[in-house]
Amino acid sequence: MLAEPVLEKRPALVRLNPADIPLNAPLEWPILSPEGAVLFESGTIVPDETARAFLCVQLQPHRSSQEAARRTISTDSPGDGPPTLEDMNLAIGGRVGLRGSGVSGSLMYASRVIGFSNPRRNGERSLFITQPVMSGFAPLELTRGEQVDLIALTGRGVFRFACTVDATSREPFNYVVLSAPGLIRRLRARKFARMPTRLGARFTMETATSAVPQLGRVADISPYGMSLSVPAATAAAGDRLNLSFRFSTDGVDVQIDTIAIVRHVGPAESGAPGAAYGLEFEALEPSQRIALKSFMAEHS
Numbered sequence: 434m435l436a437e438p439v440l441e442k443r444p445a446l447v448r449l450n451p452a453d454i455p456l457n458a459p460l461e462w463p464i465l466s467p468e469g470a471v472l473f474e475s476g477t478i479v480p481d482e483t484a485r486a487f488l489c490v491q492l493q494p495h496r497s498s499q500e501a502a503r504r505t506i507s508t509d510s511p512g513d514g515p516p517t518l519e520d521m522n523l524a525i526g527g528r529v530g531l532r533g534s535g536v537s538g539s540l541m542y543a544s545r546v547i548g549f550s551n552p553r554r555n556g557e558r559s560l561f562i563t564q565p566v567m568s569g570f571a572p573l574e575l576t577r578g579e580q581v582d583l584i585a586l587t588g589r590g591v592f593r594f595a596c597t598v599d600a601t602s603r604e605p606f607n608y609v610v611l612s613a614p615g616l617i618r619r620l621r622a623r624k625f626a627r628m629p630t631r632l633g634a635r636f637t638m639e640t641a642t643s644a645v646p647q648l649g650r651v652a653d654i655s656p657y658g659m660s661l662s663v664p665a666a667t668a669a670a671g672d673r674l675n676l677s678f679r680f681s682t683d684g685v686d687v688q689i690d691t692i693a694i695v696r697h698v699g700p701a702e703s704g705a706p707g708a709a710y711g712l713e714f715e716a717l718e719p720s721q722r723i724a725l726k727s728f729m730a731e732h733s
Contacts, residue, residue, distance in 0.1 A: 446495040454485050454494070457645075464488075464633065465495045470681055472633030473648070480645045487664040487707060491650040492633055516617045518558060522587045525549075528683070530723045531565045532582040533573055541584070541719055542567045543726075547608060557613035559599060564607035575601055575609055583614075584720045586683055586727055591720040593618045627653040627660065628729045634661060634678040638668060639692065649710075651678055656725040658696070658713040666708035668695050676712070682728040689721055 446469060454464075456479055464473040472492055479485050488494055523529075523546060530541040542565030550559035565573040575581065579598045584591065596611035630653060635646035650662040661676075668674065676693040679686060693712040701707040717725070 445498040447498050449489070449494040449496055451485050451489050453496070454479055454488070456481060456485060462496055464492075465497055466631065466633075467493050467495055469495075469497070470632075471679055471686065473635065474679075477635065477648075478645050479648060483664045484648050487650075488633075488648055490706075491662060492631060516592060516619055518614055518617070521585060521592050521617065523560075523585050523592075524587070528586055528723070528727055529562060530584040530719060531562070531573070532719075533565075533575060534579055534581065541723065542570075542573045544609075553613075559613060560596065560611040562609050562611060564601075564609060572607065577601065581611070583611075584723055586685065586720070586724055591619070591685075591687075591724060593720065627655040627658070628732060629653045630680075630732070632678055632680055634659075634676060636661070636674045636676045636693075639673040639675055646675075646677070652709065654725070655729070656714075656717070656722040658693070658711070661693075661710045661712055662701050662707055663710060664707045666698050666710075668698065668710065670695055670697055673715070674710075674712070676714075680725075680728050682724055682731055685724075687721070687724045687728075689717070689725075691715065691717055691721075 446465060446467070449464070454460075459476045459478055460473065461475060463471045463475050464477070466472050472494060479488065525546055525548060527546045529544050529546060531544050532541050544562045544565040546560060546562055548561035550561075552558050565575075567573070575598045577598055577600060580595055581598060582593070582595050584593050594614040594617040596614055598609060599612050600610040602608055602610070630651055632651035632654070634649045634651050636649060637644045637646050647663065647667070652660045652662045672695045674693045674695065677688070677690045679688045681687070692715040694715055695710050696713050697711040699709050699711070701709050
């Protein structure tokens with residue numbers, strides 16, 4: 434029997450007026466969406482009146498009346514050793530991405546945890562997962578003894594580890610038995626149809642290393658790119674941007690810092706002031722793509 438999810442109480446929010454947002458000074462508090470998601474972290478600089486007006490119209494900014502603390506996936510894992518299965522808090526029903534060692538070894542397939550073995554004397558536990566699948570491909574057929582690479586997104590972060598296929602079964606449905614995870618590492622926590630959204634983003638031209646980040650709104654997104662609404666077009670097709678944005682999925686805040694290539698520049702949506710960039714992510718870690726897919730699945 435699955436445990437009931439624990440619902441976190443949202444902090445009370447206060448709608449921000451333009452006069453509430455200082456210019457050319459680091460924010461002392463994060464700017465939140467109407468739903469309480471972090472749009473821009475504390476320390477963000479709103480550079481000018483145009484950016485502030487854009488922010489207020491496009492993103493409906495709010496502030497927490499309680500200044501609630503937020504969690505963020507980090508590349509560093511504090512502690513006295515590598516994470517364990519218990520540290521991951523991997524639960525039945527949890528999403529995992531799996532990469533096999535065969536011909537399709539470069540592709541990341543999706544699966545879910547359906548159970549664990551009883552602990553052995555050394556405390557290790559085997560994993561039971563559904564047969565890995567990917568849209569547009571046949572289900573991944575695994576063989577006994579094959580080593581597979583997995584990425585798991587849990588409430589405590591994004592983790593990567595390896596397992597050996599101990600067994601496969603087709604009764605009462607297709608599933609796979611994996612060995613206990615090997616060394617577990619914590620990570621920083623396409624082409625797919627894009628999903629409309631409303632996220633805050635910061636960006637600079639890659640060549641402008643000392644520039645104050647500009648602010649924008651993520652109008653739609655996929656694991657391979659996004660449409661970014663901006664107050665004014667300052668980049669051209671082919672330019673590369675240092676891009677930063679964040680979102681929450683499965684109760685985990687995910688921070689993305691990446692390079693994005695401007696593929697096209699056009700007018701803002703629905704005749705709104707400003708412009709829109711069509712961006713392609715130059716590179717995302719597999720764990721970040723899985724987190725983005727998870728975010729899209731939750732909101733689709």
